[in-house]
Amino acid sequence: MTTSPIALTSALARFDAIWSPRIVAQVNDYDVRIAKVAGEHVWHSHDNTDEFFLVLEGELTIALRDGDAERTVVLAQGSVFVVPRGVEHKPSSADGASILMFEPSGTLSVGDRRDSVPDHVDVTTGHRLD
Amino acid sequence: MTTSPIALTSALARFDAIWSPRIVAQVNDYDVRIAKVAGEHVWHSHDNTDEFFLVLEGELTIALRDGDAERTVVLAQGSVFVVPRGVEHKPSSADGASILMFEPSGTLSVGDRRDSVPDHVDVTTGHRLD
Helix, strand or coil: CCCCCEEHHHHHCCCCCECCCEEEEEECCEEEEEEEEEEECCCEECCCCCEEEEEEEECEEEEEEECCEEEEEEECCCEEEEECCCCEEEEEEEEEEEEEEEEECCCCCCCCEECCCCCCCCCCCCEECC | CCCCCEEHHHHHCCCCCECCCEEEEEECCEEEEEEEEEEECCCEECCCCCEEEEEEEECEEEEEEECCEEEEEEECCCEEEEECCCCEEEEEEEEEEEEEEEEECCCCCCCCEECCCCCCCCCCCCEECC
């Protein structure tokens, strides 16, 4: 449990890995995670949970599939978006970004159904912020 | 459900009321709420849920009671903090702030146990962002 405030910029300065979320807070059985991102994540979906994104720095693109249709949303710094459960999505950031996510503890970073995971994407339920 | 990104600065520009949270996103059965705050809220506690705070602008102070002991945490812009369930707390901001909160949908802004609520504090489970 958080007992003193955490400055997100300081927390982000404590790691370099991309697509490798750190848990900065827990709210009931949910995690607040932060991640540095750059390039492409992987197409995946979460069967049982929505996923919340807030862009702290930079710009995040999220490609979304609905059947055969595909669309893209672009989140500028300070923007929020929720990917509904079951929706295939692929986050990416051409120039790099820092993001905050809110999702149930135990949610896997690459979802329940996914394309093969490239080496630069960490398969994790979130790491402790050391 | 959010279908396009929401810029938090634009969302904040759409209302003036203080201590009157707006729901900007839903994540499963949780709300993401934003609020403008200034002056003092009210001592209260949530029996059944933790409460997450992120300061978007300005500085937020949260007074916390643990039995007879009282302490205060100060959240600068970009800082996060979780008030554990059951802990009496009173947010305040001498110079005003904008904050983001995560909590279960239906969570009352003034908790389950509280001091008498002053007129400038809205008793709400969160308003729609119009």
